Amino acid sequence: MHKLRDSLKRPKTLRVIVELEARSPEDKDLEHLGDLGLDVEGIVGNKVVGSIPAAKLEGLEADESVRMVERSEKLGLH
């Protein structure tokens, strides 16, 4: 079963929304996120949208500049 589970195609890169501790992220904050493996796509307030290799997700979550990380969920039409 473990093998079967691992054979399921799982994304190697995850799209995430990252909420930062900083209210208005500066360039150095974004550079730091880049160092953590996040490919920044956009910024809305102190939220950063981007993608990151799945293997680096834990490191991003643990970083003290990061308040919260959510996976980008695909929502359904109503």
Add this chain to the structure above:
Amino acid sequence: MAKKKHVAKKPAKKSAKRAAKKRVSAKTKHPRAGKSVLEKSPLSKLDPMLRLGASRANVEARFHPRSLEVPAAVERPEAVSSLPLGIQSLASHMSKAGAERLRTEDLVSVVVDCRAGESVRDLVDQWGGCGTRVSPSTVVARVPRTELESLARLSAVRYVEASTRLKLHSDLAHVSSGLVRAGVPTVPQTGAGVLVGIVDTGIDVSHAAFRSGGKSRIVNYLDQFTDQEFDSAKIDAGDAAGSTDTVGHGTHVAGIAAGNGGGSPSSSLRGVAPEADLAVVKSTLETADILTAIAHIFDVAKARNQPAVVNCSFGGHAGAHDGSSIIERTIDELSGPGRIVVVSAGNEGSDSIHAHGIVRGEGTTPGRWEAKFSLNPRMFQGESGPVELGILFLQVWHQREDRLNVRLRTPGGNFFDPPAEGSSEHDFGSFFVEASRQVHPYSGDTLVTFEVITLPQPNWLSNWTLVAEEASPAGAAVGAVHAWISDGSAGRFTTGATFEYLIGMPASAYSAVTVASYATRNQWKSRDPQNPSIHLEALELEALSSFSSPGPTRDGDTKPEVAAPGEWLLAPLSKDALASELPLFTRVAGIEYASLRGTSMSAPYVTGSLALLLQKDASIDWSEAKRRLIKSTRQDRHSGVCWNARWGYGKLDVERLLTIEPHA
């Protein structure tokens, strides 16, 4: 009200009325139901309305070549060129003599139920009329009045029905919502000067409902799949033609909120705010992109110095269900004076995807609660090809202060406990379970998740049990446990399901206006040859839609706030909508409109209504908008006492909404 047949209204002679009534009452069976007493006479095959010959106006309706819906009260025109567009089009396909007859003769629009439709249509043509075979057994035709009896006498004809005008001058929803009374708008506002934002599957930029004066009303169109952005000039130049709406959802939603009725008879199928400007984002519907889409629309509004209301007709059941997800808090942050977000409540009103219990014991006995669930086998893509499995993701929430053990009991009776913190996994051979436990950073509540992956054998797909127990006697102060299955297609609770707390994300955003749905239409003429006349007799008008997701939120917020028309609304049909997305029966005969239902449809109704409100006062914020919405709602026998979990504070009343005074 909505069940009435609507015909051009001129008073019939009393005697004719009485005679018609008598004939109708004598008709004991539907003509298609088999032999009835009336079938003995050919005349009995004529709709009684067609025999009100003395009152021509009762049946006179100008033929619309592609529709059974005809403009009201069109008087006999002077010349073909002055005929309504649809009739001109018909005339252009006829001989000169035929066109002349169309102009001068006394032709009656009928729907003929018959065998051998082709031959019936040919005969009608020979008589100087014109007809179209819309299904093997149905011909719509315009027949000289003098030939009506001849038509009825044909052995191939089972019944001839008058083509009656449907109530299209403003959708039925507008009557229910108080936006229109006796065919006349009750409010002067049209949404002019307000930006209506639509985050959805795109929009058919070419649809007449989104054009005015030869120009697009869409001032900004962002395609998140291609990162292309178009202003109205680029749209008019055809640059946005590649950003199609193949689902048809976004076009319909946009039309409900702000379509101007273009492409419908006499522009009758107007949206709620027909003169609003539109900003549309064709979105991937991923939360990351939705977040940027909403921000983008408010940026467009700011640049144009316009108030804006953004519609979100989508959702999901991941998250805390208390408005604390990032996307929901971002909606709160982006909202403000002149910036409002409306979200559909969801369509999970009948789905067993939520279970809820109180885990609190008495005395020295620890409290215990459990809910059983099952998985649905589905196909997944594996490294070496498709594989059938059951995969279900379960989220369980409880207050951090409550000392509870949340566990999973497998079909074989084994228990699986999540770790105190972090995640763990176990391979049981025929199934695999991964569990995690964390304290949610915003709500401060404890979240336990289980992912179950199982082989598709029935004994492993069912009889799973979620168990919550007090860790010790009196270990729970509140003891409330909520569990959601994120995806209803993955499985369902078989015990413990409660049909409440089904407002998903982002509908549980604190600032968002969350909208439930009720029914306002149960019939329309469709393009489906097998079902040209859709009539959902079992659907009770004005009643809550069974699918409408009930509240409240997990933290007790009284959502939904309001219910609006959302079950079978007629609104623009994207020309690019795939048949797999919008089947024929949803497509309205003769016009580029579709009939759809969902809280996806009720949300834009409120979005349009708030555009009207913002036209009146551009500085209104979500809080004041909600206050006025709540204060203006109406209750009836369907809604019962409000607030309640399904109706919110009651039914939207647009007329009253626009008369509520500002908060002192």
